Amino acid sequence: MSVQPMNPFFKEIKKPVELTMTGNYAVAGAVSQTDPDVICAFPITPQTQSVEGLSDVVNHGKLKAAFVNVESELAACAFSTAACAAGARTFIATASQGLLLMAECLPMAPGWRVPLTMMISARAFNSPNLSIWNSWEFTLLSGMGWNTIVSENVQETYDAAIIASKISEDSLFPTQFVHDGFIISHSAQKFFAIPDEDVLKYTPRKPRHHINTDKTGTWGGIVTPDYFGEGRLALELEKNKVLPIMDNAFKEFKKMTGRSYHSIETYNLDCSSKTVFLTMGSMCGNILTWMEHNKDVGLIKLRTWRPFPTEQLRKIIEENNIEKIIILEKDDDLSGILPPVGQSVASALFGINVVLRSLIVGLGGRDVTKDEIEYAAKKMKPITDNRGKLYDYLGVRETKDKMWEVRF
Amino acid sequence: MAENKEKIPKYLVRFHGRGGQGAVTAAQLCSMAFDGPATCMPTFGAERMGSPVASFARMSKDYNQVRTNEQVYSPQYSCILDDTLLEDVDCTAGMVPGGYLIVNTCKPYEEIREIIEKNNPPEINVALIDATTIALEYLGRNITNTLILGALVKVAPQIFTLDELITAIADQFNPKIAQKNMDAIKTVPDATKIYPCDDKVKISFEKDYKKEWSHIGLGKLGAAELDKAGVWFTDVIDGGSARVNTGSWGVSYATFHPEYCIQCGNCVFICPDLCIEREFRDNKWQIVGVDEFHCKGCENCVYVCPGKKDKETGEKHKALTMVMKC
CATH class of the missing domain: 3.30.70.20 (Alpha-Beta Plaits)
Known part of the structure; x- marks a missing residue:
């Protein structure tokens, strides 16, 4: 091949180096640095290149891992969960319909407490039409018990691949890290790669429970009503400890690289209008560039989607006296109460006197530009209470010659 | 401080090519060669060999200017890797007045001007380069992406220099192909012919020229008209290949x-x-x-x-x- 995208990761990275790569290849590089034992994924647009890149590194010989080809996403997820239960550090990746096919297997990894790491290149579900472009499918399957972190750009998704591995290992819950399909996965950006030695020091292998012939046991066997509820509560109690573990992982990452991440990041919250955008992923970048010229609106950026950082969000809203929240999201819930992100935010903020509206933008990969952001900010100005409809679609055509007017 | 920040220029480049000609790699080389924050992205989608594709690069020394993940709608420079695209696609769409249209062609300037005038472009400069001939001579294949970047260096030396571009090429390709490209690219600046527009038109690197909702484009069916959304009635929605030339x-x-x-x-x-x-x-x-x-x-x-x-x-x-x- 004339272009060798994975070239920089074929040899040891000895000091921090600036690279230009697409999101998927950057993730492949980061995962290869965390030294996984098993890589098992089924290709689906727009995730494919991440596994492709990893197969390159394995083939080159730098990474000593089992690269397993399976027949479907369901098999990939089952295989990976089992490999991880056997004690291997395992990486898996998928998107959209692949995630749906995995759905049957997804709750098992948190149930068995195996530290699986999964990348998701967010892509729309096929309804009503097939779309290979970006929407947030992962928000609709977020009740499974997986930790989920969302990245804004290539640097963040590269870092997330490394942080996710640590979070999984420390919390013994599987972790997904998400970037927007095509928008980040296929966009080449500059980022700093971390030296191999530092990555390995940051993500050490820890002794944990695994399938073992010396200490036999049954994994996932049937239990009567005597035990099932107790099992779920045991999971819940452990899951409650994950947010501090994540914060600790972010803190240690800052010590290593100087790049500071938090579960919730805020920008310009002391703005005059006391109005903030709340969103995740690549859209944060669009809003921040727009905010260069529009200083009277702030931004709350969610990095941790699950476990949802409820207390932190409540504290931020109350301490900064935020009056209005505009939620931008790339998913919908047909005729539901609110779309998924709106639902989580509204229930997290229950009882706090804040006005919020959710806007559905950029479905199926449509670009979210300053037009949408400006329109949303303008539309929010006259709104003073939480009565009426709380969400609407933005940036779609109603007819051939008219844009859909947002109706709250 | 805030006023100074406004003056940091933002360079926006768009590449038009056909699948397989390397338009995406061109945009990537652009962001690699630029000394500072830069991003590039293709028009996302499944591409087939020969289908019209576009890719974008956004570069600025001010990180917040390029933090956005929007596509580029008002490029200052539009590079066309294949002159047959001028007839198929509006390559000057949204261009900044005083910007440059760089075309790989063997046709004379008058003929190219006539084609682009059909789309009523703003006042823009045109640069012509017969990159295909150079590519066939040096590379043996009609892949002109690196050569069009050489022409970009000629018309916009402030973005990156030829040396920076050559370093990026050496990083991106395997050594054999990189060497061929480097040899070819050195001949490009002399072979590029520039046809300037009215010199009163000054190019702006700060102002935003995007027209409102231009990324959506009215004229196609809206939500209220798609009563069976998801079902393709091919007489109303573009579908199938019957009309794809x-x-x-x-x-x-x-x-x-x-x-x-x-x-x-x-x-x-x-x-x-x-x-x-x-x-x-x-x-x-x-x-x-x-x-x-x-x-x-x-x-x-x-x-x-x-x-x-x-x-x-x-x-x-x-x-x-x-x-x-x-």
Whole structure:
């Protein structure tokens, strides 16, 4: 091949180096640095290149891992969960319909407490039409018990691949890290790669429970009503400890690289209008560039989607006296109460006197530009209470010659 | 402080090419060569060899200017890797007044100007470079992405220098191909011809020229008109390949010579675009020609055609041969 995208990761990275790569290849590089034992994924647009890149590194010989080809996403997820239960550090990746096919297997990894790491290149579900472009499918399957972190750009998704591995290992819950399909996965950006030695020091292998012939046991066997509820509560109690573990992982990452991440990041919250955008992923970048010229609106950026950082969000809203929240999201819930992100935010903020509206933008990969952001900010100005409809679609055509007017 | 920040220029470049010509790699080289924060992205989607594609690069020393993940709607520089695209796509759409249109072509300036005037572009400069000839000479293949970047260096030396570009090429390609590209690129600045517009028009690197909702584009069906959304009624929604002129993608197309055809049907099965035309004659289907509107010149049919011996000369001729356009 004339272009060798994975070239920089074929040899040891000895000091921090600036690279230009697409999101998927950057993730492949980061995962290869965390030294996984098993890589098992089924290709689906727009995730494919991440596994492709990893197969390159394995083939080159730098990474000593089992690269397993399976027949479907369901098999990939089952295989990976089992490999991880056997004690291997395992990486898996998928998107959209692949995630749906995995759905049957997804709750098992948190149930068995195996530290699986999964990348998701967010892509729309096929309804009503097939779309290979970006929407947030992962928000609709977020009740499974997986930790989920969302990245804004290539640097963040590269870092997330490394942080996710640590979070999984420390919390013994599987972790997904998400970037927007095509928008980040296929966009080449500059980022700093971390030296191999530092990555390995940051993500050490820890002794944990695994399938073992010396200490036999049954994994996932049937239990009567005597035990099932107790099992779920045991999971819940452990899951409650994950947010501090994540914060600790972010803190240690800052010590290593100087790049500071938090579960919730805020920008310009002391703005005059006391109005903030709340969103995740690549859209944060669009809003921040727009905010260069529009200083009277702030931004709350969610990095941790699950476990949802409820207390932190409540504290931020109350301490900064935020009056209005505009939620931008790339998913919908047909005729539901609110779309998924709106639902989580509204229930997290229950009882706090804040006005919020959710806007559905950029479905199926449509670009979210300053037009949408400006329109949303303008539309929010006259709104003073939480009565009426709380969400609407933005940036779609109603007819051939008219844009859909947002109706709250 | 805030006023100073406004003055940091933001460079926006768009590349138009055909799948396989390297438009995406060109944008990536751009962001690699630039000394500072830069991002690049393709028009996202499944691409086939020869289909029109575009890619963008956004560069600025001020990180917050390039933090956005929007596509580029108002480029200062629009680079066209293949001049047949000028007829198919509006390559000047949204361009900044005083910007540059860089075209790989062997046609004279007047002819190019005539084509682009059809889209009513703003006042822009045009730079022409016959990159295909250079590419065939140095690389042996019609891949002109690095060469068009050489022309970009000539018209916009403030973005990155030729040396920076050459370093990026050395990083991106394997050594053998990189060396060929480096040799070729050195000849480009001298071969680039610039046709400036009215010099009163000053190019702006700060102002935003995007028209409101231009990324959505009214004119196509809206939500209220799609009563069975998801079901393709192909008379109202673009679907299928009947109207896609894949014939304009290639540099050559197949022609049919009935006198050498033995009606074996190999070409019918191998053609990916169902371009071999057949008619029902004498109680069987017979091959009668090639659909030039859809033939994108893959040559598969020529490869499988067994041909037939000429009765007079005894030479073997194929029933399908490739003909170069123009």
